Each structure stands twice: as C-alpha cells, then as structure tokens.
Amino acid sequence: MTWEERWHPLREEWVVVAAHRQHRPWSGETLERVPAELPVYLPDCYLCPGNLRVGGKRNEEYQAVFVFDNDLPCVGLDAPADLEATTGIYRNRPASGLARVVCYTPRHNAALAELETSEIENLLRVWQQQYNELGSRQEVNHVLMFENKGEAVGVSNPHPHGQIYATNFVFKTIETEARVSRQHWQETGRVLFQDILDAEREDGRRIICENETAIAFMPYFARYAYEVYVAPKRTVPHIAALSADELRDFAAILKSVLVRFDNLWQMPFPYVMPLHQAPTDGGDYRSFHFHIEFHPPLRQPNLLKYLAGPEIGGGNFLSDTAPEEKAAELRAQSEVHYKQRRTTNGE
Numbered sequence: 001m002t003w004e005e006r007w008h009p010l011r012e013e014w015v016v017v018a019a020h021r022q023h024r025p026w027s028g029e030t031l032e033r034v035p036a037e038l039p040v041y042l043p044d045c046y047l048c049p050g051n052l053r054v055g056g057k058r059n060e061e062y063q064a065v066f067v068f069d070n071d072l073p074c075v076g077l078d079a080p081a082d083l084e085a086t087t088g089i090y091r092n093r094p095a096s097g098l099a100r101v102v103c104y105t106p107r108h109n110a111a112l113a114e115l116e117t118s119e120i121e122n123l124l125r126v127w128q129q130q131y132n133e134l135g136s137r138q139e140v141n142h143v144l145m146f147e148n149k150g151e152a153v154g155v156s157n158p159h160p161h162g163q164i165y166a167t168n169f170v171f172k173t174i175e176t177e178a179r180v181s182r183q184h185w186q187e188t189g190r191v192l193f194q195d196i197l198d199a200e201r202e203d204g205r206r207i208i209c210e211n212e213t214a215i216a217f218m219p220y221f222a223r224y225a226y227e228v229y230v231a232p233k234r235t236v237p238h239i240a241a242l243s244a245d246e247l248r249d250f251a252a253i254l255k256s257v258l259v260r261f262d263n264l265w266q267m268p269f270p271y272v273m274p275l276h277q278a279p280t281d282g283g284d285y286r287s288f289h290f291h292i293e294f295h296p297p298l299r300q301p302n303l304l305k306y307l308a309g310p311e312i313g314g315g316n317f318l319s320d321t322a323p324e325e326k327a328a329e330l331r332a333q334s335e336v337h338y339k340q341r342r343t344t345n346g347e
C-alpha cells in the first residue's frame with residue numbers, strides 16, 4: 001500500500017499517490033475495446049498514400065515516412081495579423097508558426113508499436129530533420145512533436161501519425177522543465193535529469209528496460225498509472241543531437257515500451273506521447289535532457305483516468321496506483337507484439 005505525496009522535480013509540484021484506494025467500486029463509463037480488423041489501405045483515409053485531403057491537396061504515393069503541412073493548422077504563417085484591439089490588461093498576437101503532420105507509414109492498419117525497429121529509427125531521423133529545419137527558423141521558438149493515439153484521447157483516424165507544432169512561444173511544461181533544469185545546474189553543477197536517472201537506477205523497481213545508451217522507466221513521481229519516460233543516457237538537449245548509434249538504441253527501447261503497452265491488455269494502447277526537447281529561442285539549454293514522455297489515459301483496460309477536482313480544479317495530480325507495481329506489470333510483458341505472436345502461432 002502506497003499512500004504519500006511525491007515531489008515532481010521537473011514540474012515543481014506534488015503528486016498525491018493514494019494507491020490504497022484503487023479497488024474502489026466503479027459504476028461509470030467504460031471504453032469499448034477496438035475490435036475491427038483494419039485494411040492496409042483505406043480509400044477515404046486522408047492520410048493514406050495518394051488520397052485527397054481536405055483543402056484539395058493530394059498525398060504523395062509515399063513508401064516510408066511522409067510529412068506535410070497541416071491543412072487545418074492551429075498555428076500558421078498566414079494566421080491573421082490584423083487583430084481586434086484588447087481591453088485592459090489583456091494581450092493578444094498572431095497565432096503564427098507551422099503545424100505539420102507526420103505519417104509514420106503508408107500502412108493504414110499499422111501502429112508505431114508494430115513497425116520494425118528500423119522503421120522507427122527512420123522516423124526518429126525524420127524528427128531530427130524536422131527539429132533542425134523548423135527550429136532554425138527565426139520565428140520559431142519551440143518545436144513540439146507529439147502523437148495522440150486512440151479514441152480515448154480524441155483521435156478518430158487510426159492511421160499511424162504524429163504532429164508537429166512549431167510555435168513562437170515555448171510550451172509551458174517545457175518552459176518549466178528548462179527553468180528547473182537550469183536552476184539545478186547552477187545550484188549543484190549537475191544535470192537534473194541525470195540525478196533522476198541515478199535515483200531510478202539506485203531503486204531499480206521502476207526501470208522498464210534499457211540498453212547501452214537508452215533507458216525507459218516509470219518515474220517515481222508518475223502522474224498517470226502507466227506513465228513512462230524514454231530517454232538517452234547521455235544528456236542532449238534535443239533529438240537531433242543523438243548520434244547514429246544512440247538513435248538506433250533509442251528506437252529499440254521505444255519499440256520495446258510500445259510493444260509492452262499493447263501487450264498489457266492485448267489491445268491498441270492509447271496515449272499522448274510528447275517529445276520534450278529544448279526550446280529553439282537561442283537560449284542556453286546545455287542542462288536540458290531530451291526525453292519522450294508517455295501519458296496513457298487508461299488505468300484499466302476499459303477505465304479512463306478522469307481529470308477532475310484535484311487536476312483541473314487544483315492543478316495537482318492524484319494517482320490511484322503505485323508506480324512500482326505498474327512498472328512491474330510492464331516489465332513482465334513480452335517484447336514480441338501480441339499480433340505477431342498470433343501470426344507466428346498460425347491462429
């Protein structure tokens with residue numbers, strides 16, 4: 001039984017771990033499992049190769065990763081510049097920036113978890129290029145790359161894809177991580193994320209998997225039941241700074257985590273997956289340690305983590321599960337995807 005508050009050093013906030021109450025009876029909403037077998041190509045999918053998108057552009061007949069400018073961008077270079085005047089202390093400005101979509105594969109029915117490690121490695125290379133290209137633009141101060149996966153997080157099209165928001169502002173979570181990392185560096189001479197890795201190694205119970213240069217773990221201060229961080233062992237501020245060897249290792253660990261997620265309940269595992277990378281506003285980010293975070297919304301196969309009073313109302317998370325137990329569940333999973341096992345067994 002774990003019942004305590006844990007400090008989240010990257011967000012500077014307390015997480016209430018109340019795992020003693022996790023067997024509370026539940027009689028509310030549940031999510032249906034995804035049953036349908038999807039086709040490899042869907043004529044009316046706006047992400048499949050060769051298909052027409054909203055706005056009339058046509059996708060290339062792409063073979064691997066395909067990047068295009070979002071047809072309905074939330075930030076854009078042509079966002080209105082002539083804005084309504086504000087009153088009092090209120091401020092506004094153009095929603096400038098670039099929004100892109102990254103299709104991971106032409107195969108409509110695949111998922112990141114089901115791609116070959118070499119395909120994931122190729123995707124990581126595309127992310128490197130995008131970070132360099134977008135981050136080098138004068139008007140871009142931050143490049144946020146992420147994937148929303150599953151209907152539980154509002155994604156209706158299962159075609160495997162992620163998004164990129166290159167913005168004139170630095171997203172709040174990154175701003176906080178950068179600030180506390182710099183502060184820790186100035187006060188102790190150490191990288192905050194390295195101290196987190198040291199603490200995880202010393203305890204050991206929350207490490208999911210690792211290889212020579214990359215590691216996956218459920219942080220001590222996890223806010224979600226199955227929150228996992230994937231990180232290189234060497235401190236680099238962004239993905240583009242990883243060497244070819246580090247990129248290959250990182251792809252392998254990322255793949256291992258994704259497969260474990262899907263294997264957990266033998267179903268496509270929904271998540272929000274942001275890449276946390278240093279801002280591109282010209283600041284000094286030597287103390288920033290690139291990592292990927294998984295924020296899965298499910299606590300059980302059909303049970304969502306609801307954000308309510310503590311999270312939305314107060315801004316701090318309340319977790320019903322102990323990270324040590326959940327990490328053990330993930331560690332126990334096979335590294336072979338359950339769909340692949342079925343094929344191999346001829347089922």
Ligand SMILES: [Zn+2]
Binds near residue numbers: 045048107
């Ligand atoms: Zn598709």
Ligand SMILES: [Zn+2]
Binds near residue numbers: 276293
């Ligand atoms: Zn982070």
